[in-house]
Amino acid sequence: MTEFGKQLGPVETGIPGLVLWELPVHGDSRGWFKENWQREKMTVLGLDDFGPVQNNISFNDAVGTTRGIHAEPWDKWVSVATGRIFGAWVDLREGPTFGAVFTAEIDPSRAIFVPRGVGNAYQTLEPDTAYTYLVNDHWSPEAAYTFLNLADETAAIAWPIPLSDVEISAKDLAHPRIADVTPIAPRKTLVVGSNGQLGRALRAELGDAAYIEYAARADLDLSSNLSRARRWREYDTIINAGAYTAVDLAETPEGRVDAWTANVTGVAALARVAAQNGVTLVHISSDYVFDGTLDRPYREDDSVCPLGVYGQTKAAGDAAVATAPKHYIVRTSWVIGEGKNFVRTMASLAERGIDPRVVDDQIGRLTFTDDLARGIVHLVRSGAPYGIYNLTGGGEPTSWADIARTVFELTGHDPARVTGVSTEEYYASAAGPVAPRPRNSVLDLAKIASAGFDSPHAEASLRAYLAE
Template identity: 55%
Template sequence: MDLSVEQTPIPGLLVVRRPVHHDTRGWFTEAWQREKMTALGLPDFGPVQHNVSHNAMRGSTRGIHGEPWDKFVTVLHGSVFGAWVDLREGESFGATYSIEIDESVAVFVPRGVGNSYQALADETIYSYLVNEHWRPDLVYPALALDDPTVAIDWPIPLPQSEISDKDKANPTLAEVTPFAPRPPLVLGGSGQVGRALRSLLPDAIAPTRDELDLTDRAAVEAYDFSAHDLVINAAAMTAVDAAETPDGSRLAWRLNAELPAQLARRAATGRFTLVQYSSDYVFDGQVEEHDEGEPLAPRGEYGRTKAAGDLAVGVAPRHYLLRTSWVVGDGGNFVATMVRLADGGVSPSVVDDQWGRLAFADEIAAATLHLVEQGAPFGTYNVTQSGEPMTWAEIAREVFALRGRSRDDVTAVTTDEYAVGKEMAPRPTHSTLSLAKLTATGFEPTDQVEALREYVATLRDGRERPPQGSGTREGGERPPQGPVTRDGRERPPQGSRPPQVSTTEGD
C-alpha cells in the first residue's frame, strides 16, 4: 500500500493510509513523516507535544472533545474505533465521521473538531501529536458520547464500556457552544489593501495606532499574538522619495524591514500564518517580467528596506509573501487623479517608458484569502491584474477615454524628462510580475483594463471613493498617488509606486 491522504465529510479532517512493513520480528511504519505527508496535502501543523494513552481494557471509550489544537492520531498497539464530530462554527457543525484505526491508518484532526475513540482490544496504546501545549485553564466544547443527534454507532454498546464520569456529564449537541475560530489580525488596516482585507474579513481585529503603534518595537514585542492563527501585515512606509532622506530612511527600515522581522520571529514561535506584502521595487527593473525566484536587486532605499523585509519573513515556517505593483484602492491614487484631471479639463504629461500592471486592492485581498483558504504551499507569490503590460501614459489614456476625453489629451514624456529639476528615487523600468505561480493555485486575476473600467465606473465627478477605516501613520501598503496641485504643478510623490505625472491646464 502506498502512502495516501484522503478527505472526509468533515472539512480538514484527513485520513492517512500508511504502508506497514511486516517480518518475523513484528512491523514498522513511519508514524509521522513531515516531507512525504505534507506533499500529499497534510497541513504542516508543527507539533510540540506527544501524548500516549494506554487503554487496559477493550471498550475503554474517551471523548468527544473539541480541543483548541490540531491533532495527529495513530495507534501503536491494538486498534480503536475513532469517531469525530465537527463542533466548529459553520455549516458543517454536527457533521460526523468514523473509521477503525490500526497501525496502517492515521487521522489528522483540525482544532475544534470533537475527537473520540473506543478501544477494540485489550492493551490498546493510542498516540497523538498536538501543536499546542496543554494547559489546565483551557476551555473547549465537549459532546455526550450518546448524543442522539449525531448517533455514533459504537461497536461496543456504551453501557458495556468504560467511560469517565466527566465524559458522562458532557452536554448534547443542542447545548454545545460551537468552537469559535480565532479572528485574523490585520496590521495596517487603514491602508488601501488593509481596508480591502477588512471588507472581506469582517471579524478581523485591526488595531489602531493608539492600540498598537507599529513604529514602536517594544509595543510590538509586548503584543499578544496568541489569539490569532492568521496575521496579515499590510503596514509599510511607502513614500519612495522620502525614503532617501535620513528621517524617511529610518522609518522605512523600521516598518519595512524590522517590523516584518519581528513578526516572522513571533510567527515561528507562535505557529501562526504570516502574510506580508512586497513590491516590484525589490528588483532593478531590467528584466521585462519578474518571477518569484529572481534575485533581489533594489536600486533605491525604499526597495532595499522592502527586500530586507522579504528576507526576514522567510524565517516564519508558515508565511505568504505577496509581491504587488502599481496598487490602486480606495482613497488617493493614480487612477483617481487621472479621473479628476480628465473631468476637470486638464491635459497631463505622463511617463511613457515604465511598464507594468495595475494591482487593485480588492484583487490583492481576494488573492490573499484564496491562498490562505486553499492551503496553498507557503512561499512567495506575485499578485497583480492580468493582461498585457501598459505604461503609465497608456493607463492615463485609457482613463481619459473612459471619461469621454480624447486619448491625445495625454502627452507622453520620458522618465528623464519628467525628472528634470526633481530629486527622485530610481524607478524600475519594468515592473511586470509573472502570474504563473498564482494562477497555478486556481486564482485568475481580472485583466487590468477590465478592472480599470470597473473601478473608474465607481468614481463620480472625478471624486475618489471615500476611504474607510481609521487612519494611522503606518496605515498600510498604499497605492500610487496622483500628486497634482490645482495650478498643475507636481507635489512630492507619495505612495509605494508613485506615477510620474505633470499637468498643463485646460484645452
Template identity: 60%
Template sequence: MADLSISTTPIPGLLVLTLPVPGDSRGWFKENWQRAKMTALGLPDFGPVQNNMSYNAGAGSTRGLHAEPWDKLISLASGRIFGAWVDLRPGLTFGTPFTLELGTDQAVFVPRGVANGYQALQAGTVYSYLVNDHWSPQARSSYTYLNLADETVAIPWPIPLEQAEISAADAAHPRLAEVTPMAPKRTVVVGAGGQLGRALVDLLPDALPLRRPEFDLTDPATLDAVPWSQVGLIVNASAYTAVDAAETEQGRRDAWAVNVTGLSRLVEIARAHRIPLVQVSSDYVFDGTAVLHGEDEPFSPLGVYGQTKAAGDALVATLPRHWIVRTSWVIGDGNNFVRTMASLADRGVKPSVVGDQFGRLTFTRDLAAGIVHLTSSDAPSGTYNLTNSGPTMSWAAIAQRVFELRGRAASDVTEVTTAEYFAGKTMAPRPTHSTLDLAKLRQAGFDPADAEQRLVEYLR
C-alpha cells in the same frame, strides 16, 4: 506484518494509519511517529510540539466527545479501545461520525475541529498523542463538545454508556442540535487600514484586521498580543511606502524598520506557528531596464524602498508555505494617482505628468481577489506577479485618460520627462519599466480584469 499505510474516512482530513509492529518472544517495536515516511503517504506535516500520555486502569472508561483547536495523532502504547470521531467543523460534513476499534498497530490523525471520544476495552490502556500546539488552561475555552449519548450521531459504544465510567463534565455536554461548529482558523490582515488592507477586509469579513496605531510591526509587544495559534493565514499588506522619504536619513531607518526588521518578526511567527504567509511585493525590486518583468528576474533595486522590499521578499521566501505577490501602481480606497488626477481635472488644473515611466495600474479589488484566489486554491508557494491586465501605459497617458473620463481634454495634461518633473527636488530613482508578466498568475487560474475597464468603474 502489514506495511505502513494511510487510509481516508468519511470525515475530511481524518486519517487512519496502519503501523508495522514487528515483534518476537521479547515483545514488539513500532515507529509510532515517522515524519518522512508518513508525510510521503499523505499525512499532513502538522508539526507536533507536545507528546501527551494518558492511562485507563479499567475497561469501560469513556471520554469525549471533544473537538480541540489543534491537530493530533492518537495511538496506543498498550490495550485496545473503541474510538469515535464526529466532524464539528462548519460545512456539509458537520455531524458526520466515524468509529474504529483501535489497537497498538494503528493510529488516527485527527484534524482541528473534529471531536474525539474513546472507550477503553481492556484494562491498562495507555494512550499516546502528539499535538501541534501547547496545551494550556486557556486553550480549553476554544474546545467544542458533543454529548457521548447524542441520539443523532448515535455512536454504537460497545460497553453501554450506563455501564461505562464517564466524568460528570463529559456527561453534561450538549446534543448536536445545540452545538456551535468550531470556527476555522482566522486570516490575519496586517495593514488593514491601507488601500489593499481595506479591500482584503471587504472580501474576508471574518478576518482579523490589524491596523495602526493599535498594531505596529515595529513594536514586538503588539505582535505578541495576537492569538497566533488560532490563525490560519497571514496577509501582510503593511509596508513603508514613502519612496522619496526613504532616501533621507530618518526615512531610510524607518523603511528598514518596517519592511525588513518588522517583517522578519512576522516571518518567525509564521515559521513557529506553521502559518502560511502572503507578502505584497513591488516592481521597485527591479531597476526597470527590462521591458517586461518575470517572477524569476534577479533583484536590482535602485533605491532604499526597493532595497527593503527585495530584502523582505528574501526573508519570506525562507518559509515553507508562502506567496510573494508582486504588484505595481496600486489604486484603491485612499489617496492615489488616479484620485489626484481626477481632483485636478475637476478643479480645472492643467498638470504636468511624467511620460517616460511605463507600467499597468493595479486596482485593489483585483489585487485582493487574486490573493484570495492563490491562497484558497492552494497554489504552489512562490512569487506571483499580480496587476490588472491590458496594454502598458505611461503615467501621462493614464492621466490623459482620467481627464477624458472627467470631461476634460487629454491635451490639458502635459507630458514631461522624469528628469524635468523632479528637477530641483529630492527624489528616489524610479524604474523606467514596471510592467509585470502575468502568465504565471493566469496558469494559477486567475485572470485579472482589464485596467481600462476598472479605471472607468473607479471614476464612475
C-alpha cells in the same frame, strides 16, 4: 492483534481533514517496532506538517474505559502504543459537515490525524491500552473547547460496549447534545495595516466575521515581543497589508530608518511568529525590487536588483517572509485604492483645467486594491502552492502618461492636454530627494493565472473606479 507488514498510507474518512493512516509495524519473537510519527515520509504522502509541540499518553488499565467527545483548538495525531481502541470522531466545526461521524478501530498499526475542531472519543477494547497523541499547541485554560455527549442520539455512535456498562467520568456524561453544542469557529485571519488602502479593500472582501481580525498600526506593535501579543496557534493566516511606501522620503536619513523598521524589522517579526506557529503569512511586495532594465515582463524567479532604499527594504522583507514555511509573497505595482492617488489627481487636474506633464518612459499596469484583495483571498482559500506570485491588473502595459490620457478621456476631457515627458525631465526641478524608479514595472501574470486567478483588465477596472 496488531497487523504487521502494512504499507504506510492515508485513508480518507469523509470528514474534511480527518485522515486515517495505516502504519508499517515490524515484529519478531522479541516484540515489534514502528515509526509512529515520521515527518518526512508522511508529509510526502500528504499529511500536513502540523508542527507538534507536545506528546501525551493516556494509560487505561480496564476494557471499556470511555472518554470524550472533546473538540479542541489544535490538531492531534492519535495512535496507541499498546492495546486497542474503538475511536469515534464527530465534526464539531462550523460548516456543512457539522455533525458528521467517523468510527474505526485503532491498534498500533494505525493512527489518525484529527484536525482542530473535530471531536475525539474512544473506548478501550483491550486491557492496558496506552493511548498516545501528539498536539501542536500547549493546553491553555483560555482556549476555546467544545464537547458533545457520548450518547448523542443524532451522532448515534455504535459503541461496541454499551455506555451503561463502561467507565465514564461524570463530566463526560454531562456534555450537551448536538443541538446545544457551540461549533468551533475557523482559525482566525489577521489583517495587519487595516487602515491603509489595501487593508480597507481586504475588509470589504473578507467581511466582519468574528474570526476575521483587523489591526491598524497602533493596534499591533511589530517592534514588541509579538510571541506574547496573541495566542498565535489560534490563527490560520496573517495578511500583512501595511508598509512604509514613501518612496522618495525613504532616501533621507530619517526616512531610511523608518523604511527599514517597517518593511524589514517588523516583517521579520511577523515571519518568526508565522514560522513558530504554523501560520500562513501573506506579504505584499513591489515591482521596486527590480531595476526595470529587462526587456520582458518580470517573472517570480527573476533575481531582485532594487535601485533605491524603498526597493531594498521590500526585497529584504521578501527574504524574511520566505523563512516562514507557509507564505505567499504577492508582488504588485502601481496600486490604486481609496484616498489620494494618481488617478484621482489626474481626474482633479482635468476638471480644474490644468494640463499636466506626466512621465512616459515608465511602463507597467495599474493594480486596483479591490482586485488585489480578491487575488490575495483566492490564493489563500484555494490552497495554491506557497511561494511568490505576481498580481497586477491585466491587459497591455502602458505608461503613466497613457493612463493620464485615459483618465482625461473617461472623464470627458481632451487627452491631448496631457504632455509626456521623461523621468529626468519630470524630476529635474524637484526640491527634495528623488528615488530611482524602475522603467519596466511589468510583471508576468502566468503563475497566478495557473493558480486559477484571472487578473481583471486594468483599463476595465479603471473605468469602474472612475464610474464610482
